[in-house]
Amino acid sequence: MVVKNKVTEKKGVVVDDPFGCCASFETPVAYEGSTSLFIGTDTKDLKVIGPENAKADLMKCGAGQGKKCCIFLVVGSSGPECQRFGDMRLDIIFRKDKMTAQREPTKLYPNCQLKIDESTTK
Numbered sequence: 001m002v003v004k005n006k007v008t009e010k011k012g013v014v015v016d017d018p019f020g021c022c023a024s025f026e027t028p029v030a031y032e033g034s035t036s037l038f039i040g041t042d043t044k045d046l047k048v049i050g051p052e053n054a055k056a057d058l059m060k061c062g063a064g065q066g067k068k069c070c071i072f073l074v075v076g077s078s079g080p081e082c083q084r085f086g087d088m089r090l091d092i093i094f095r096k097d098k099m100t101a102q103r104e105p106t107k108l109y110p111n112c113q114l115k116i117d118e119s120t121t122k
Contacts, residue, residue: 002049002108003029005041011108012041013052013085030085032108037093052109056080060113062103068114069101082109 001014012031015038022028026040058080062069071092072084083089084105096104105112 002052003027003046004049005029005031005045006047007045011049012039013108015085015089018090033106035104035106037090052085054082054084054109054112056082057113059116060110062101062114065114066100067102070103070105070112071096071099071101072105073101084109084112 002011003014004011010031010033012029015028015030017028017038017040021038022040025043027043027046028038029041029046030036030038056073056079058064058073061073061080061082063073063080070082070084072082072086072089074081074083074088074092083092092099093104096102
């Protein structure tokens, strides 16, 4: 879910805290503009904006473009998926150094995607 910090005005996405770092009054948030795993944020300081509905797109996510490809682009039985805030998030981040893809976006969807000249793709 996308949230806005009422104190800092920054937007972010609520993520899992598998390490148990957050206190009971905190929510783990991956903030726009950062590549940190997450920051524990006082839950009362957060306003829910809505769901994080990222849609993976092979072209806009950089498939086949080597280092320009987003590290969170995966392809499963249902087609391309964005795992930036999904179940594979931490596995991908910790294995990035072994990947061909190297782009780790700091902006939220859809601004995380590459700009594609639509006139050249038709």
